[in-house]
Amino acid sequence: MREDPFEYLEDIQNPNVVSWALSESRGCVERLKPLSDKIVGLALRYYSIPVLYSFSRNRAGLFFLKRDLAYSVNLSIDGSTRVLVSSRELGEDAVIHSYYIDREGKLFAYFYTLKGSDVGELVVAEVDTLSTVDRIRGSISDVVFLGGGRYYYTKFFREGRCPDGVESPCERVFLRDGGRDEMVFGEGLPRNHFVSLKASTDYSHALVRVSYGWARDTLYAGPLGSSSRWVKVYEGGFRSKLVDLAGGSYLAILYDGEKFGRLVKLGSGTSELVPERGEYLQDAIVVGSYIVASYVRHASSYLAVFDLEGRPVREVTFDEPASVAWLSSYGSGGFVELRYFTRPYEVIEVSASNGLSFRKVAEHPRVVDAEVVEGFAESYDGTKVHYFWIRRRSASSKVVVYGYGGFSVSLTPVFAPWIPVFIELGYDVVVANLRGGSEYGEKWHEAGMRDKKVNVFYDYIAVASKFKSAGFKVVGLGRSNGGLLIGAVITMEPGLLDVAAIGYPVLDMLKFHKLYIGSAWIPEYGNPDDPKDREYLVKYSPYHNIREGVRYPPTIIYTGLYDDRVHPAHALKFYAKLKGYGNDVCLRLETSSGHAGSSPEVIAREVADVVAFIEESLSKSLRGS
Secondary structure (H helix, E strand, O other): OOOOOOHHHHOOOOHHHHHHHHHHHHHHHHHHHHHHHHHHHHHHHHHOOOEEEEEEEEOOEEEEEEEOOOEEEEEEEOOEEEEEEEHHHOOOOEEEEEEEEOOOOOEEEEEEEEOOOOOEEEEEEEOOOOOEEEEEEEEEEEEEEEEOOEEEEEEEEOOOEOOOOOEOOEEEEEEEEOOEEEEEEOOOOOOOEEEEEEEOOOOOEEEEEEEEOOOEEEEEEEEOOOHHHOEEEEEOOOOEEEEEEEOOEEEEEEOOOOOOOEEEEEOOOEEEEEOOOOOEEEEEEEEOOEEEEEEEEOOEEEEEEEEOOOOEEEEEOOOOOOEEEEEEEOOOEEEEEEEOOOOOOEEEEEEOOOOOEEEEEEEOOOOOOEEEEEEEEEOOOOOEEEEEEEEEOOOOOEEEEEOOOOOOOOOOOOOOOHHHHHHHOOEEEEEEOOEOEOOOOHHHHHOOOHHHOHHHHHHHHHHHHHHHHOOOEEEEEEEOHHHHHHHHHHHHOOOOOOEEEEEOOOOOOOOHHHOOOHHHHHHHHOOOOOHHHHHHHHHHOHHHHOOOOOOOOOEEEEEEOOOOOOOOHHHHHHHHHHHHOOOOEEEEEEOOOEOOEOOHHHHHHHHHHHHHHHHHHHHHHHHOO
């Protein structure tokens, strides 16, 4: 293959590269400013709508996260809510990603980052006084308190090596005691293996999941306070996860067989509780003597309740397409958090104190004046591809088709503030459920992995073509792996999309594994250093398939200069190559955002610029210029 003419753009420590990139971005922003300034207020209005999520309960009260113009950890006691920490106290463009509570209600911890970085700080504080008792820097998650100020946590190593000498990316479990760290689990695990940790609801056992990318898992468990006794309880060569400890056995979900998911007990052997139902088993919790499971049917969630022997008790469905975004248990009760396209959230508390009851504890009214309809498109191989159509009350001639298609991520209903921005500006929005996600189980995911990745692109093309044929102006939108999707679509079918918006993308499929933590995606995409994998990767790699003399749709490429997950070189190189061939392309480089997001104000301004580019491009198209 020919030498890469834009390889030098991978060196973002080079001041000349940064200067060039920022200059190109300024030109893009200045071009869009007159129109963007008219849109940003609308975007900020929707990004400032409060969203409550991640509910949990202990002896202190009810905890939850809130996002509006800031992020905050909150504690509610008898209807009175107290802010424990706000992102406004933590620094410019801070994002609180997660929080953790102890069983007694004395301590809580939260992890935050600045300017969209994946690297941040874990802070442990007292609930009563809010005094900080500990801090840890890094990519930290899965805090489990043990009492006496001791706690476990997982740490993801992005560069260098793990303490046991394994090359990054790698992840390990540590015990924190009196400011000292001891690695207690994961020694010798190869790179590209990740560890997740949680406690059983009764805090007696540790439940550990070791994942090789998004391809397979191995399960470990043992007494919570004795990490040396954590042992392997299941390894099947496919995806699986532990749910809880119930009746002296470990309850787990296995994605074997047809890979929709089944509930089993793990002990001396494996005994099936709930067989596969032909629909994706997303998650489950144990509440009292019941199992509450969330299933996905045509990309919408419903609940199924079983007793501890797996006998069906009841099903709970919802009046409109919904997602179960969060299931959590505190033993005698739990929380079900719902998301919708048209309203931000609804939270239901489940109680098993007297039978099983469901009580709504929080909700936000409808904010999007649109109807949600569903349909299917037929892909090149006859596969039916489901989509949601968020349709304006009045007819529209413009549609944004959004997709992702990878890493087992399901595009189920969610309140995304950019959707009502488009709706108010006269667009319909389509969310496509492509192969590569898990809307139809792990086989659906596998059908969009590695050498089958092109299925994802053809699925998207089928959905977009359906609306194109109906007379719509079609806008392609995707972020991250979804940016790869849109990049591949415009190089495969340059005439399909009227405008393309590519955010924080992976676009160089021959180099992704050498940029930042990209090697972690080898299980999903394949290994460019393997000749067999390289053969199919080069055929669709968007960067390598831009051709001179081809007219590509107007394209805005947006990313963060300090994105430390997906290297901005993907965006810079793709932009430079497209521009070099005379295409209408705009580069927007954010200096206050990364893959992990940023403050609502920063995101609203970014969205306004992206929408402004789309509006400008479609306006030119309608004028025939």
